[in-house]
Amino acid sequence: MKLYKLSSQMDAKALLQTVGVTHEGSALLIPKTHLNLIYIKDLKTPAANILKQDALSIGADLAVPKDTITCKVPLVDAVLIANDKQLKELAHKEKIQPFGLKEVAQKLSEFTFTCKDDFSVMGIINTNEDSFFQGSRFKDEAALKHVEHMIEEGATMIDLGGVSSRPGSIGVSEQEELSRVKPIIDLIFKHKLFEKAQFSLDSYSPLCLEYALTHGFSIVNDITALANDDVARVTAKYDATVILMHMQGDPKSMQHEPVYDNVMLEVDAFFEERIAKALHFGIKKIVLDVGIGFGKNLEHNLQLLKHHEHFLHFGYPLLIGASRKSMIDKIISTPIDERLPGTLALHLKAYEHGASIIRAHDVKAHVQALSVLQALNQTTI
Structure with missing residues (x-):
């Protein structure tokens, strides 16, 4: 007789099938694992x-x-x-x-839910010159080629932004934002790329969002989580998916000594309020984003990532977006263009704790890493 200890990350259903447990027996045993x-x-x-x-x-x-x-x-x-x-x-x-x-x-x-092991990688593209990662900035035909390239690499979602939300950034007028994103939206629509992937606009401008949602886009990525009722109305009007992100303060001041009594409970209460608002306006498709780096210090970010699974109790998909963010630099001093390894570590941890949408600058690396981790988690004895 020989024994060996198995990982707690294993697929319990597949493991029980391997040893010949009946379907009825598995149904009784899986909740105990x-x-x-x-x-x-x-x-x-x-x-x-x-x-x-x-x-x-x-x-x-x-x-x-x-x-x-x-x-x-x-x-x-x-x-x-x-x-x-x-x-x-x-x-x-x-x-x-x-x-x-x-x-x-x-x-x-x-809390009696099961984490799903499927994932979607959301590629990032920006049109503004002040986006914190230079490698995500593209214009005109170069933007179109980059979008096509990310889809080829495995992105099933693409998030387009025209205004930086990095710490200390200042917003622009709706007209200025629209002038930045409209050329790329038009190219995506012209080439029908929305038939190959879902497109999201990273914006809280009703004007820009309405233009995008009438030109092939289907996701509203609102860092203010429907603070503007008009954004809620536009989202509902086009039956779009809304990404509700938590942020303490605003981009200009959010990283100036953020304080929470309990970051988990306060983000949870925020989601409860904004989900209720989304439902009130008739929005049916909701995604939750804890907002890594948006009004949080390093400890707040680490807590939210480590206990990310908690937010599945709302019953909606979770998005994680820690790509190349400064929390990596706070752990180990690293310039932005060298933060891919740290990004992968954060995103893989979040995936294991319930995140199913991974918003990332580096699509190919994420698709590969997540596919390998998924295979490891599904492996039986």
Whole structure:
């Protein structure tokens, strides 16, 4: 007899099929293979005691401060440790409990999701001269050739921008922005490239977005997350997909000492509000972007990437966009044109934690890296 330890990243379904487990047996076992660690903030102390006992009764556990049982303080933070099966059972149990546990039950039920392993690479192209990465700037026919090249390399989405949103940047008028992006939009439309990939406009200008959406574009990449009602109306009018990105402040000042009490909870609350607004305006297709580098310091960015899977509870695809950003330089001093390795490390981690759309300058490298990682994750014994 011989034993060896398997990676927790393995495809549980494929693994069980390899050893000959029946379909019915797999359905029972798969929810037991994924461990969840869920941080619960400001839980009422009586609720914590009830939740701990209920968790223990089904084989899960709740880590709490040592004085929780005496109820010396009204609120405590806790960490729930449970697999998917236990999470579902616990959510059912807490539906009838007092002290705010009904709300906990609702939240727990949202976390019973499965990460998908498919991915889309969104290539980046900019028309403005002040975009932070020079390698993404193109005009006229050169822009068309670059778009075609990215599609050939495996990009299934292309994101076009005409105004820089790098830290310290200043916006321009809608007319100026349209004058920058219109020639490329017209070329994409003329050559029907929208039949080969989805096109996104990185803009919060209703004027520019309406022009793009009537010329083959189908995605609104709004760094202000529908702050402007007119953007919401245009998006709904053309049944476009909206990318809702979190940003603290604005590009001009966002990196001036950003502060959060809890970045995960504050980004989560922001998404909840903006998703509700999108739905109110009749927008059906939504993508979420935590906004790496948009009003966040290095620690905020690292937390959002490490716990990226959390935001899947909303039920929408997640986009990650950390391509060549300054957080890499803050970890290890590196000029912009040498940040591809760091970019790949960040994006592969985000992919493993739920991101399915990867916004990147370097399409070919990302398609290759993600394809290899996908193959590794799908490999059985």
